[in-house]
Amino acid sequence: MLAAAVGAAVSMGVSVAVVAAPTAAAQPQSGPSARIIVGYRAGAAAAVSDTAAAQDAGRKSSRAQGKLLRRLSTGAALVEVADGSSVASVMAAYRSDPAVAYVEPDLVVQPLAAPNDTEYGKQWDLYEPTAGMNVPGAWDQTTGTGVTVAVIDTGYVAHSDLAGQVVAGYDFISDASNAKDGNGRDADPSDPGDSAGYFECFLQPSHSSSWHGTHVAGTIAAATNNGKGVAGIAFGAKVQPVRVLGRCGGATSDIADAITWASGGTVSGVPANRTPAKVINLSLGGQSSCLATYQNAINGAVSRGTTVVVAAGNSNADVSGFTPANCNNVVAVAASNRAGNRAFYSNFGAKIDVTAPGGETRRETDASGTTTTPENGILSTLNSGATTPAAETYKPYMGTSMAAPHVAGLVALMVAKKPALTPATVESLLKANTRPLPGTCTGGCGTGLVDATKTVQAVS
Structure with a gap:
């Protein structure tokens, strides 16, 4: 069975740069005395x-x-x-x-300023009081240092805002045709592009390369206070790219092995993971009950102390019909928009644990014509290539694929503050420290909108 990547790609972007002052360190007093x-x-x-x-x-x-x-x-x-x-x-x-x-x-301290990343002003999902995740208040307690987050996705395409954040990963796509890199499994998780022509993937239409895994990685841990681009939620953490999604999606068998390997488990024929992840992000899924293959791999990861965060899916349907978000022992994440409503596409239901910003950039038609709202999406690291890698860029996407890495980044902040946290405790703290969605949610959005500052403060 193939599991398609969850997350609608939005190609429009904005180019106005907003420069913020860097955070100043405390300094001894100076002067005549x-x-x-x-x-x-x-x-x-x-x-x-x-x-x-x-x-x-x-x-x-x-x-x-x-x-x-x-x-x-x-x-x-x-x-x-x-x-x-x-x-x-x-x-x-x-x-x-x-x-x-x-x-x-008697030190002189300065107000905690916003990061100086040039696109930070567009990252409403991190700081806006209405429906942002309240991330800046958590940064004076933890930035995720010492934690590795595995992004099990399309792999990683080179980007200067992520280059120093990446540790060695792996390519688990066993089908060379689907992989598009000329071979099967290997130690190179680079993303060559997941574009496909008409009907190359069953009856699916053609599509351009998404660079999906790189977008997810930027939300989690893009370099911050480096005077460029976007800020990552857990910018002190490391990202481990684990490639499972090719031009036609990804196989359950490959994804299950990737979950096992990323969490430090053993996979036959694959070298041991030297930097096991304490957090796994799965911004992927398919319509099915929870398969035993997924559940067994997830249980193994959790038993090794790894928290598994999963996107709920983008079908505006009950998450109980979508895997692996409907499996046990995961943190299932729904998506909200900039107004704090459940995003129109987001899955919902009793199995949702929490909600996080996923953005909403759909076309809107009124008397003045049809408009789009890219500023309401989730801005992150990307590549401009339609098929193969080209110039690096930043663009907004929307989807539960974008909501999940917000939570994965928050989990990295939590675990960095207290490494002994178990996945069960992480999930409990996440759910206990949400705040109500400022908008509406029909069908069930878990305990509410994640709040990074409140959650990190609750980590004793």
């Missing part, structure tokens, strides 16, 4: 006496010009180090004093 914070041990005279603390400040500064400014609410002393004194030497003098518990600079 600097301030330090001194915490004295209980029982020390300077711990309770301002006079003693002031005298101590004078003794430890050159030319006796250090002075006590005030007491903090914690009881510590705020001390000004006078011009001409070495802050480092004054702090060293305090540290050597047995009456001092700690001494530290």
